[in-house]
Amino acid sequence: MTTIGPTARHKTAMVRSSLSRPMGLALADGIIERETTVFDYGCGRGGDIRHLQGLGFSASGWDPAHRPNAEMISSNVVNLGYVVNVIEDPIERAQVLKSAWSLTRNVLVVSARLIWEARELAGRRVGDGILTRMGTFQKFYDQSELAAWIESVLEVKPLAAAPGVFYVFRDEADQQDFLANRVYQYRPRIIIDPHEEYERNRENLAPLFDFLTAHARPPKRGELTVEAEACVLDASGTLGRAVNLIYQVTDDSHWERVRIQRRSELLVYAAMSRFGRKPRFSQLGPTLRRDIKLHFGTYRDLTNQGDRLLAAVGNRMMVLMSARSSELGKQTPSALYIHRSALGELSPILQVYEGCARVLVGVVEHANMVKLSLTEPQVSYLSYPTFDTEAHPTLESGVVVNLQNLSASYRDYRQSSNPPILHRKEEFLGSESPNRIKYGRLTRSEILEGLYKDPSAIGTRQGWQRVLQQHQVEVRGHRLYRRSSRPD
Structure with a gap:
């Protein structure tokens, strides 16, 4: 391995105008709560500290270059944000991780840069990373590599929060509560009688x-x-x-649907909890224990059913049959596409299928569409930023998770002159989404106009525009017009 001299680590510290991605995730996930103390290990210029304090949280931090004299304070949440990837010495890298863990009372948040972020970085390969033109070092990780490294150093299995971000819990009950709350939920619409x-x-x-x-x-x-x-x-x-x-x-029937839904959620949780060491019933939080006892009678009954559910996900025919019988989502010959907001309405087997990918990469921010492949064990998280505002939104980016080789890859369509687009948006939504009617009305108009006769011709923006031109129509808002006409 090439020996690396001193690197300019202090140059990697960013001036932040908002919370960093890891701290923003921790706040959104409920890791940071009102009474939580936060310590930022390797805080750089202290941007996260200032933003958290401005929000009313107790936050402090230390940095070898910018706050070398600050006190190391044991805290509920410790953030090790994009620190390990700038340390060129693997032994020091592990020591820093252990040091941050020693300060952690509840949750350690670890983040690092991923391989796909290195594509546009100029530099030369040294050691296990890249020495940039600025004289800084960057170690880029594969998602599963980062998880395995954290576990090997701390001897605790981390949970993926998002690509490049992991949570490491001190307490098993807190970890299981987090896992249970992460199951996608669906709440049936309810009618309340006048009273x-x-x-x-x-x-x-x-x-x-x-x-x-x-x-x-x-x-x-x-x-x-x-x-x-x-x-x-x-x-x-x-x-x-x-x-x-x-x-x-x-109505009593509403609460019966709620009961069925809660049983389903607990089953999905039980299946997903098997990716770590099976927790003992006594290690679960009191609320989760009460839910299990009421809805399943015994913990063993729940875990046995969860194991069978997880085994079913490994059977491609079971996944295919479940997808083909789904009343939600857009069916294609090779996949089922669904909006993220509707995942909680899928069958438990499909929820666990998606959940297996989420165990590896966490929640992919900004991805609002999920593609469940039916030909290979693969889940894709797709970002269509204008889904709610444009009738035929374009694909901006995607994270593809291969469950067979436990890999994740990133695809960027932002510079594409001819990105993929969506049609029939109503098919992706949940059964009670208020937009299904509006989107469906546009789809029927487009079908009547003959715009869908050749599906292979309309899958991209340029192809769709050619078909619209041929038929002398245009889409404005979520309505179809003749080019010579004007909306009322």
Whole structure:
């Protein structure tokens, strides 16, 4: 291995106008909460510290170049943000990871740059990374390589938060709660009967209503926040009376659908939890234990069913049959496409199929479409930024996860002169999406005009424009017009 002299690590510190990606994810995922203390290990110029403090959080940090005299403080959450990738010595790299972990009370957030980010970087190969023209070192990781390295150093299996970002939990119960909450959820639409007392107390009862909807059971004492419980008691006097009031203004069939949905979510969680060491029932949080006991009776029954579900995902015919029988998503000869907002409505086997890819890469930010391949074990996360505003949005980027070789690759279409586009947007959405009617109306107009006669001709922006030109029509908003006509 080539010996590397001192590198200009201080030059990699960025001036941030907003929270860094790892800290933004941790905040969105509930890793950072109101009472959480945060320590930024290798904080650079301190941008994350200032932004977190501005949001009211307790945050501090240390950096060898910019804050060398700052105190190393043990904290609930420790951020090791894009630090390990700038350290040229593998032994020092591991020592820094261990040092950050030693300060961590609850969750360590580790992030590093991925291989696909190196494509436009100028420099020369040295050691296991690249020495840039600025004199800085960059080690680029494969997603699975980064996960394996973290586990080998800390002897704890990390959870992928997003591409290049991992969470390492101290407490098993916290990790399992996080996994359970990460299952995509679907909440059936509900009709509330008119009731004067309920309407008068609707806002105060909202936390209780949300709990019933999420867990398909009333809460035990302490499962609502102190503030939420006070609001409920103020509205109805007792928790039991408040629960009865909610049941009084809603239909029993709705809560039966909620119960079925919660069972499905727990099954998906049980299947996904098998990617790590199976936790003991006593290691689960109290709310999760109560849900399992109510909906499955025993933990063994849940885990046995979860194991069977995970095994079914490995059977290509089972996945194919489940996809072909799905009433949601757009069917193609080789895949099922679905909007991310509708994933919770898929069958458990398809949710676990997608979940296997999420175990590897985490949540791909900005990806609003998911492609479940039916010809190979592969899931793609696709970004169509203008999905909600354009009738035929273009593909901007995608992350492709191959479950056979545990690899992830990035595809960028932003510079393409002829990117892929979408049609029939209503097919991607959930059953109760309010936009299905609007999108479906446009699709019917386009079919009647004959625009879909040759599907191979309209899959890209240029091809679609040629077909529109041939038929002398144009799409404005989500309506089809003759070129000579004008909207009312």
